[in-house]
Amino acid sequence: MLGSLVHVGGMPLQxxxxxxAVDDGALLGEELLRIGYAGRARxxxxxxxxxxxxxxEQGPVLDREGIAIGVVEGVQGIxxxxxTFTGRSNHAGTTPMALRQDAGMAAARVAALxxxxxxxxxxxxxxxxxxxxxxxxxxNVIAQSALMTVDLRNTDGALLQQAQGALLAGARRIAxxxxxxxxxxxxxxxxxxxxxxxxxxxxxxxxxAQGLSTLRLPSGAGHDAQMLARVCPTxxxxxxxxxxxxxxxxxxxxxxxxVQGANVLLxxxxxxxxx
Amino acid sequence: MLGSLVHVGGMPLQxxxxxxAVDDGALLGEELLRIGYAGRARxxxxxxxxxxxxxxEQGPVLDREGIAIGVVEGVQGIxxxxxTFTGRSNHAGTTPMALRQDAGMAAARVAALxxxxxxxxxxxxxxxxxxxxxxxxxxNVIAQSALMTVDLRNTDGALLQQAQGALLAGARRIAxxxxxxxxxxxxxxxxxxxxxxxxxxxxxxxxxAQGLSTLRLPSGAGHDAQMLARVCPTxxxxxxxxxxxxxxxxxxxxxxxxVQGANVLLxxxxxxxxx
Numbered sequence: 001m002l003g004s005l006v007h008v009g010g011m012p013l014q015x016x017x018x019x020x021a022v023d024d025g026a027l028l029g030e031e032l033l034r035i036g037y038a039g040r041a042r043x044x045x046x047x048x049x050x051x052x053x054x055x056x057e058q059g060p061v062l063d064r065e066g067i068a069i070g071v072v073e074g075v076q077g078i079x080x081x082x083x084t085f086t087g088r089s090n091h092a093g094t095t096p097m098a099l100r101q102d103a104g105m106a107a108a109r110v111a112a113l114x115x116x117x118x119x120x121x122x123x124x125x126x127x128x129x130x131x132x133x134x135x136x137x138x139x140n141v142i143a144q145s146a147l148m149t150v151d152l153r154n155t156d157g158a159l160l161q162q163a164q165g166a167l168l169a170g171a172r173r174i175a176x177x178x179x180x181x182x183x184x185x186x187x188x189x190x191x192x193x194x195x196x197x198x199x200x201x202x203x204x205x206x207x208x209a210q211g212l213s214t215l216r217l218p219s220g221a222g223h224d225a226q227m228l229a230r231v232c233p234t235x236x237x238x239x240x241x242x243x244x245x246x247x248x249x250x251x252x253x254x255x256x257x258x259v260q261g262a263n264v265l266l267x268x269x270x271x272x273x274x275x
Numbered sequence: 276m277l278g279s280l281v282h283v284g285g286m287p288l289q290x291x292x293x294x295x296a297v298d299d300g301a302l303l304g305e306e307l308l309r310i311g312y313a314g315r316a317r318x319x320x321x322x323x324x325x326x327x328x329x330x331x332e333q334g335p336v337l338d339r340e341g342i343a344i345g346v347v348e349g350v351q352g353i354x355x356x357x358x359t360f361t362g363r364s365n366h367a368g369t370t371p372m373a374l375r376q377d378a379g380m381a382a383a384r385v386a387a388l389x390x391x392x393x394x395x396x397x398x399x400x401x402x403x404x405x406x407x408x409x410x411x412x413x414x415n416v417i418a419q420s421a422l423m424t425v426d427l428r429n430t431d432g433a434l435l436q437q438a439q440g441a442l443l444a445g446a447r448r449i450a451x452x453x454x455x456x457x458x459x460x461x462x463x464x465x466x467x468x469x470x471x472x473x474x475x476x477x478x479x480x481x482x483x484a485q486g487l488s489t490l491r492l493p494s495g496a497g498h499d500a501q502m503l504a505r506v507c508p509t510x511x512x513x514x515x516x517x518x519x520x521x522x523x524x525x526x527x528x529x530x531x532x533x534v535q536g537a538n539v540l541l542x543x544x545x546x547x548x549x550x
Binding site for chain 2: 140
């Protein structure tokens with residue numbers, strides 16, 4: 001995705017080459033040279049007519065529904081927020097409830113609010129608190145601080161912004177109730193991307209022509225096609241992920257399902273080439 | 276407190292000597308020998324007539340109210356529970372809300388319930404979620420598991436048991452709503468202890484005779500007196516803790532406050548000796 005972002009002019013080449021891996025700190029530019037992938041083409045070349053991407057779903061929907069081909073209509077918008085609550089550490093047995101500045105309790109209540117938001121916005125609203133860390137994290141000590149992340153996603157950009165607004169307003173209110181300081185920063189903020197309607201129709205047509213079952217759905221994860229959508233007509237073809245597993249050694253898609261996906265991709269490109 | 280518990284017959288001596296420190300794993304029996312504190316007296320000897328303990332409050336009430344002497348009526352009951360939620364790790368962007376088994380969200384909602392319980396039981400009910408740990412604790416990964424602790428305390432043993440019952444019932448319901456497994460274990464369970472009414476009165480009398488302001492209050496923390504109360508009349512004298520700080524390098528009680536506390540203790544013991 002980073003390469004695609006650079007290709008479409010969304011990030012300067014030098015910034016991308018200077019990126020380091022989170023785990024071992026490897027420098028992207030050095031690693032591309034080392035493995036022989038540092039090409040000589042100018043950024044943005046060659047010019048792309050259209051971009052169709054075949055991918056495993058990385059989610060459980062197709063597998064669960066027994067559908068062969070996912071016709072991807074776009075990529076949902078993503079809003080990642082890191083919230084930091086700073087209170088005051090104190091003895092859990094001797095500090096009256098009214099005198100506490102409990103950062104952990106404030107964070108937990110905001111996480112519960114995130115759950116409530118997922119129900120209130122329902123539909124295609126996804127809401128996750130993946131990380132939540134208390135300090136000092138001891139049974140009988142009121143937490144001094146809490147660090148949590150909120151991952152909100154929606155195919156509807158306006159709803160996503162509403163949910164994000166409700167999150168921040170609720171977090172401020174709850175932090176004030178507990179007398180703790182709240183700070184936040186956006187870790188990621190991508191608007192939803194809608195793929196090219198004609199190309200999406202072409203994916204559906206190609207699948208049906210081969211007698212394959214289809215389902216229109218958004219992509220939950222980010223993809224190169226999301227970046228290329230800035231410069232050319234774009235679409236995606238999904239094949240099922242067993243149990244929805246991805247980025248996991250147990251990730252699996254049967255060979256015949258891969259063949260079906262590849263054939264749909266081929267037909268879409270042939271149709272596009274015949275225009 | 277452990278020594279007092281052994282003294283009153285609440286724990287076998289060998290079990291206490293075999294205890295290891297949480298931080299460096301040091302064996303209690305070996306450390307007592309090393310520092311010359313492994314005495315030869317039989318457990319339970321000498322027989323104690325009464326036990327009056329002078330201590331800093333370790334809480335903010337006396338300091339905040341400007342009271343010189345806390346007349347401790349007893350030690351509140353403590354119930355520590357460790358809750359483990361086991362769900363299924365999955366991609367935060369591709370897993371529909373209805374197909375999630377989000378251990379982190381279940382835990383956060385139970386923590387919010389703990390807050391609600393503290394308000395529902397109000398009065399002298401204390402409720403703390405000091406520790407909450409998610410795995411894998413990543414922004415875009417639904418938590419596979421969550422480990423949290425709940426510290427409930429109340430001077431009223433029946434209310435404490437009601438709150439504990441409401442906690443476990445609520446945790447089971449929330450875990451079921453999220454499709455996650457819940458297991459729990461009690462880390463500590465001490466019923467409230469009421470000190471000897473005559474001895475408590477004696478503490479109050481001694482303080483007032485010296486012109487000191489007093490406040491009757493329970494002890495939030497555990498103390499030796501709580502253990503000795505099983506075998507003899509017991510009471511405690513509290514002096515203020517500045518800002519309620521305890522187990523902290525900034526813990527402070529002014530020398531004159533310490534003297535006031537020591538004089539109250541002395542008068543109580545003199546009165547007891549004069550019976």
